[in-house]
Amino acid sequence: MSNNILSVKNLTVKYISREIGVCHAVNDVSFDVQKGETLGLVGETGAGKTTIALGIMRILQMPPARVVSGEILLDDEDLLHVPDARMRSIRGGRVSMIFQDPMTALNPIDRIGGQISEMVRLHLNLDKAQSVAKAMEMLEMVGIPGARFDDYPHQFSGGMKQRVIIAIALACKPELLLADEPTTALDVTIQAQVLNMMNELKTDLGTSMVLITHDLGVVAETCDRVAVIYAGEIVEIGAADAVFEKRSHPYTTGLFNSLPDITGGRKRLIPIAGLMPDPTALPEGCKFSPRCHLADESCTQGPVALGLESGTHFVRCLKASKNQGV
Amino acid sequence: MPDQTIAVRQPDETVIVKQRSMFRQILARLVRNRSAMIGFCLLMIIVVLCLLAPVIAPQGFNAQNISAKFQPPSLKYPCGTDNLGRDIFVRILYGGRISLLIGVVSTLFSAAIGIVIGLFAGYRGGSTDNVAMRIIDIVMSIPAILLAITIAAALGTGVNSAIIAIGIASIPIFARLTRAPIIQVKNEEYIEAARAISASQFRIMFRHLLPNILSPLIVQITINVALSIMLAAGLSFLGMGVQPPNPEWGAIITSAKVYIIDHSYMVTMPGIAMALTVISLNLFGDGLRDCLDPRLKI
Amino acid sequence: MVKYIVKRLIYMIPVLLGVAFLISIILYLTPGDPASVILSSQATDAMRDAWRQERGLNDPFLLQYIHFIGGIVLHWDWGTSYVNGLSVTGDVMLRFPNTFLLACLTTVIAIIIGILLGVFTAKHQNTWLDTTFSVVGMIGISMPQFWLGMLLIIWFGLNLQWFPIAGFDGPKYWVLPSVALGVQNAAILMRFTRTSVLECMRQDYVRTARAKGQVERVITWHHIVRNALIPIITTVGALFGGALGMAMILEQVFSINGLGRLMVEAIAMRNYPIIRASVMLLAASYSFIYLALDLLYAAVDPRIKTDFENQSAGPRRARVSRKGAAHA
Numbered sequence: 022m023s024n025n026i027l028s029v030k031n032l033t034v035k036y037i038s039r040e041i042g043v044c045h046a047v048n049d050v051s052f053d054v055q056k057g058e059t060l061g062l063v064g065e066t067g068a069g070k071t072t073i074a075l076g077i078m079r080i081l082q083m084p085p086a087r088v089v090s091g092e093i094l095l096d097d098e099d100l101l102h103v104p105d106a107r108m109r110s111i112r113g114g115r116v117s118m119i120f121q122d123p124m125t126a127l128n129p130i131d132r133i134g135g136q137i138s139e140m141v142r143l144h145l146n147l148d149k150a151q152s153v154a155k156a157m158e159m160l161e162m163v164g165i166p167g168a169r170f171d172d173y174p175h176q177f178s179g180g181m182k183q184r185v186i187i188a189i190a191l192a193c194k195p196e197l198l199l200a201d202e203p204t205t206a207l208d209v210t211i212q213a214q215v216l217n218m219m220n221e222l223k224t225d226l227g228t229s230m231v232l233i234t235h236d237l238g239v240v241a242e243t244c245d246r247v248a249v250i251y252a253g254e255i256v257e258i259g260a261a262d263a264v265f266e267k268r269s270h271p272y273t274t275g276l277f278n279s280l281p282d283i284t285g286g287r288k289r290l291i292p293i294a295g296l297m298p299d300p301t302a303l304p305e306g307c308k309f310s311p312r313c314h315l316a317d318e319s320c321t322q323g324p325v326a327l328g329l330e331s332g333t334h335f336v337r338c339l340k341a342s343k344n345q346g347v
Numbered sequence: 348m349p350d351q352t353i354a355v356r357q358p359d360e361t362v363i364v365k366q367r368s369m370f371r372q373i374l375a376r377l378v379r380n381r382s383a384m385i386g387f388c389l390l391m392i393i394v395v396l397c398l399l400a401p402v403i404a405p406q407g408f409n410a411q412n413i414s415a416k417f418q419p420p421s422l423k424y425p426c427g428t429d430n431l432g433r434d435i436f437v438r439i440l441y442g443g444r445i446s447l448l449i450g451v452v453s454t455l456f457s458a459a460i461g462i463v464i465g466l467f468a469g470y471r472g473g474s475t476d477n478v479a480m481r482i483i484d485i486v487m488s489i490p491a492i493l494l495a496i497t498i499a500a501a502l503g504t505g506v507n508s509a510i511i512a513i514g515i516a517s518i519p520i521f522a523r524l525t526r527a528p529i530i531q532v533k534n535e536e537y538i539e540a541a542r543a544i545s546a547s548q549f550r551i552m553f554r555h556l557l558p559n560i561l562s563p564l565i566v567q568i569t570i571n572v573a574l575s576i577m578l579a580a581g582l583s584f585l586g587m588g589v590q591p592p593n594p595e596w597g598a599i600i601t602s603a604k605v606y607i608i609d610h611s612y613m614v615t616m617p618g619i620a621m622a623l624t625v626i627s628l629n630l631f632g633d634g635l636r637d638c639l640d641p642r643l644k645i
Numbered sequence: 646m647v648k649y650i651v652k653r654l655i656y657m658i659p660v661l662l663g664v665a666f667l668i669s670i671i672l673y674l675t676p677g678d679p680a681s682v683i684l685s686s687q688a689t690d691a692m693r694d695a696w697r698q699e700r701g702l703n704d705p706f707l708l709q710y711i712h713f714i715g716g717i718v719l720h721w722d723w724g725t726s727y728v729n730g731l732s733v734t735g736d737v738m739l740r741f742p743n744t745f746l747l748a749c750l751t752t753v754i755a756i757i758i759g760i761l762l763g764v765f766t767a768k769h770q771n772t773w774l775d776t777t778f779s780v781v782g783m784i785g786i787s788m789p790q791f792w793l794g795m796l797l798i799i800w801f802g803l804n805l806q807w808f809p810i811a812g813f814d815g816p817k818y819w820v821l822p823s824v825a826l827g828v829q830n831a832a833i834l835m836r837f838t839r840t841s842v843l844e845c846m847r848q849d850y851v852r853t854a855r856a857k858g859q860v861e862r863v864i865t866w867h868h869i870v871r872n873a874l875i876p877i878i879t880t881v882g883a884l885f886g887g888a889l890g891m892a893m894i895l896e897q898v899f900s901i902n903g904l905g906r907l908m909v910e911a912i913a914m915r916n917y918p919i920i921r922a923s924v925m926l927l928a929a930s931y932s933f934i935y936l937a938l939d940l941l942y943a944a945v946d947p948r949i950k951t952d953f954e955n956q957s958a959g960p961r962r963a964r965v966s967r968k969g970a971a972h973a
Contacts, residue, residue, distance in 0.1 A: 080855045113858035120856075125849040128868055130875070130946055140857045173947040189857065485663035488928040490890025493908075497668060497920065500912045501675035577789045581894045584791050585909055600792060611799045618792035625787035 025094075026197050026229045027054040027077070027116075032091035034072050037084065044300045046072045046086075048253040054197065059223070059230040061244035061261065063237065063276070065297055069253040070233040071121070074199045077231075078118050079108055095197070114144035117190040121202040123182035127174040134160065134170035137189050144193040159188040163218060180211035184218070191222055198223065198230045204239065216243065237280060241265065246333075249273050252298055252308040255327065259334030269336040271313045307338070315340040376638040383634020389627035393620075397443035408441035408594045409433065417610050426616035430606060435599070435613065439620045442594035446621065449510050449595070450576040456514035458568050461521025466552045468522065469529030480526070483519045491516040492581055499587035506595070509588035513575050524567055528560040562639035569632035573625040580621060596621045646950070650940070657932050662714065664928040665921070669710045672917050679915035683727050700727070713921065723925075724918030733922045736907060741926060743813050744903035747895065748888040750823035755830035755884060760877070762831070763838020764870055770843060778835070785832030790891050794825035794898040811900035822899045826891055830884045837880050841873040848872070875946050882938040886931045 034047040047069045054060045062070045075081045077093050079100060093100040095116065100108065117140075120126040127136060137156035141147060147155060157167045163184040174182060183203065190198060203219065204212040220243055223230055232244060240247055240261065248258040249270065257270040268274045275293035295312040298304055304311055306321035313320070320339055327335040377383050396403070404410075412432035420427045426435035468479035486494065495512040502508030532538065533556065541555050580597025582588030589595035591602040596617045603613035679702065680693035688696075697703050701712055716722035724733050762782075766775045801821060802810035808821050845851065846869055854868045893905025900906075904923050911919035943950040 078856055080852060109858040109860065111858070112856060118856045120849060120853060122849060126853045128850040128854070128872070129948060130872060139854075139859070143858050175948045175951070186853070189853070481659065482663070485660050485667060488660055488664055488931050489667070489924060490886050490927060490931065492887075492890035492893060493924060493927060496893070496908070496912070497671050497924070501671050503676065573787070580789050581791060581891070584894055585897060586913075597789075600795070604795065607795060607799060608803060611803075614792070614795050614799070618789065618796070621789055621792065622784070622787050625789075626783055629783060629787055 024055050025053045026056045028094040030092040033089040034076050035087050035089055042301045045303055046253050050255055052248050054229050058245045059243055061240040061247040062233045064250035068250045071201050074201050114193050116197045117195040118199040119190045119203045122206050123179050123186055126186055129174055132171050133185055140189050140192045159192045163188045180207050183215055194226050198228050201233045256337045263334045269330050269341045270338050271315055272309050373638050380634040382630045386627045386630025393624050397440055400440035404437040408438045420612055427612045435616050438594040439617050442596045445595040446576050449579045450572040453510040453514035453575045454571045457517035458521050461518040462525045465522040465525025469526035470552050483522050487519045499582055504590050509579050513578050566632050566636040573628035653936050668924045673706045677915050679727055682915045723922040727916045733918045737922045740904045740907045744892045747892045751826040751888040752885045754827035755834050758831040759834025760838050762835040764842055767839045767842035782832040782835050785828045790826050791894045791898050794895055797821045797825050813901040822895050826895050841876055845869045845873040878938050878942045882935050885934050
């Protein structure tokens with residue numbers, strides 16, 4: 022038995038449609054999540070982060086999506102090959118997911134309480150009264166008064182809806198929580214609240230978490246380890262401290278340089294030049310090379326492998342050592 | 348994006364070029380749309396056949412041949428002959444000219460009036476809107492066919508009165524379909540901008556608002572032609588509107604109804620012609636909607 | 646909510662007054678003199694004039710209109726038939742149930758078939774089943790109802806002799822007319838439901854339900870279909886109104902003693918009181934059905950309920966036409 026709750030190995034997902042062609046959304050992605058750990062998946066919009074999460078939940082829209090290869094091991098059980106019924110009990114019961122947009126993630130014509138107890142009744146062996154009580158408990162746990170149990174989603178603000186969604190996701194004490202940009206759609210003040218609450222609940226329940234975000238601040242606050250995703254590939258993965266300190270991949274460096282610096286050291290933000298490559302026509306070799314100031318011919322020769330930087334810190338860059346300190 | 352380059356190079360013609368290119372884009376999508384193309388081809392075949400009726404059958408739709416009455420469909424008479432030995436196929440061709448005419452003219456009539464009402468009600472708002480919409484509510488609480496029947500009764504029989512009766516009955520749909528998006532669009536920045544340079548009300552309504560809400564209206568016009576053809580047939584069937592021996596499709600069916608037991612083809616054949624026409628219009632309308640408003644496409 | 650219902654009921658009054666005005670003015674402008682149609686050809690001009698005078702037909706239009714409304718409001722008097730001299734309410738109420746029943750049956754058929762097929766085709770989007778049913782649906786939408794009625798008479802009435810082809814005296818008689826009238830509405834509803842279900846299938850809350858580990862059947866019926874049916878409700882109202890009107894033609898095809906045949910006779914006889922009363926009754930039942938459906942709408946969708954409590958009184962109408970099938 023390894024210490025990993027989740028282990029994604031060589032996951033490749035493509036979207037195939039007649040109009041667009043083949044879109045390489047996730048390319049040979051591997052990572053582990055240890056028990057009790059929080060892993061941050063960082064990258065731009067469209068990098069394939071959400072596809073990874075949906076793939077783990079096995080709720081990708083297929084077609085057009087297709088999982089071409091890979092393994093998703095949850096406690097050594099390959100989720101890609103378990104029967105549907107078993108997958109349903111895992112989904113929500115052992116692995117649950119928080120979605121990006123709280124405004125649309127709740128069914129508009131069902132009461133809040135009912136939507137929480139739906140989850141409870143699917144996975145915990147409780148009768149109706151007990152599951153209602155459990156749902157009520159969850160609602161209060163995320164800081165919403167139980168009196169609002171019978172309200173409808175449209176009577177809630179965005180932040181409160183996100184709390185409800187978190188209550189649903191945590192109702193059955195999942196072993197793994199996939200949080201897909203849980204705070205992006207919220208106001209900054211609410212973001213901090215929700216994030217703190219998630220952190221506390223996670224610690225209380227001993228849940229492991231994959232936090233998907235494009236916000237490096239959020240990662241710094243919550244994550245033990247970080248994987249930086251670019252064009253469907255992990256370009257850098259390692260302990261959050263190490264990655265933040267070394268910023269070995271030029272793309273990671275670029276992400277940090279495009280952040281405002283609160284200490285006031287730098288006057289102008291440095292954006293990363295260019296755009297993410299079109300996922301239907303990815304460049305040869307290093308996917309970041311067309312935007313990279315360090316790139317030379319060797320970078321476009323062939324696929325670049327993840328290389329060991331130090332300890333558990335890996336980087337997919339031929340120039341990694343030169344990149345330090347930029 | 349070659350169209351855009353042209354637009355940039357000739358700033359004076361930007362608007363025109365852009366419109367033409369949008370039109371071209373829609374046309375390109377339309378040509379690739381299966382349902383639109385099937386509908387269009389079918390419709391063209393029907394229209395051309397009907398227009399060529401005097402060439403195909405110079406003897407006219409009333410030429411009788413008593414010795415050949417009640418002939419079932421055959422090679423010589425594709426749709427058979429009726430109680431007076433008239434070739435039903437020929438009657439259908441001539442009748443199509445009338446049915447299509449009623450469909451098109453009554454639709455244009457109701458679209459013109461309905462769109463103007465909708466534009467004014469939506470753009471002016473306030474009491475204009477209130478009065479117009481209350482009147483529309485009143486008209487809409489009478490089923491369309493019932494309204495058409497009473498108006499047709501008041502106007503007397505004939506093609507013209509059928510056109511007016513059916514046209515009036517469809518006005519509310521166009522008025523509502525125009526008004527609803529206008530209310531959403533009228534406060535957007537580009538309309539504010541037009542107001543800011545003190546463009547006249549008419550200019551804002553017809554030059555700025557109308558083009559932006561045109562897509563659903565164009566689709567509705569297509570489909571309304573089909574509805575009007577069916578409504579006209581219904582009117583004839585009730586003895587209002589067009590009367591036999593005029594070969595409007597509904598009128599042919601109506602006059603054949605007494606022979607339904609022994610010569611059912613007399614009823615089925617003109618009905619098939621009508622159904623095909625309506626199908627072609629609906630298919631074309633469906634495809635048109637997909638092309639004009641890709642957001643609605645699933 | 647009660648306030649909203651009362652508001653809507655009050656709003657119905659000006660609408661019905663407007664309908665009365667509209668129909669009165671159409672009849673007033675209708676050429677042809679009822680006196681010469683109804684009185685025998687031997688009647689003298691003086692007799693005709695006296696007949697007209699007696700029925701207020703020589704009065705100016707507004708006076709006639711006020712008379713008509715006043716009669717209803719003060720004595721519940723809807724007028725007297727020119728033909729048999731009896732109150733029109735008797736004639737009209739004798740015929741109305743048949744028309745109403747036919748429209749209801751039609752709508753029920755359309756709802757059951759249309760919604761089931763709509764959900765089914767949406768779930769099988771882009772398969773051969775979907776294609777087949779959309780072709781069938783397109784044909785269904787494009788067949789004129791009275792013609793389909795005649796086809797049904799030929800096949801099931803005359804050839805197979807399964808069902809009677811005339812009258813409306815029992816369930817056996819109801820089948821052909823309501824099918825003839827219902828096919829088109831079923832096809833319209835099928836297309837609507839399909840679009841609406843496809844729309845809802847893409848919603849985030851469906852993904853949420855799936856992420857909960859919910860079974861596919863509950864996802865379909867509880868989460869998708871319930872949401873998809875909300876916009877369908879107003880469509881049903883429009884279709885019912887259309888059915889009420891089209892029933893008039895079908896009554897002619899199947900010799901059903903309904904309001905439609907009564908009106909066609911009345912139009913031929915220039916029997917104005919019958920026409921007026923029938924139109925008013927149809928408009929009123931149409932308005933009530935709309936109100937009922939709007940209330941249902943509010944009952945199903947909590948968002949609308951909140952809206953309704955502080956909203957102007959105008960009824961909501963389906964934008965049927967946008968999706969290509971305005972038959973009402």
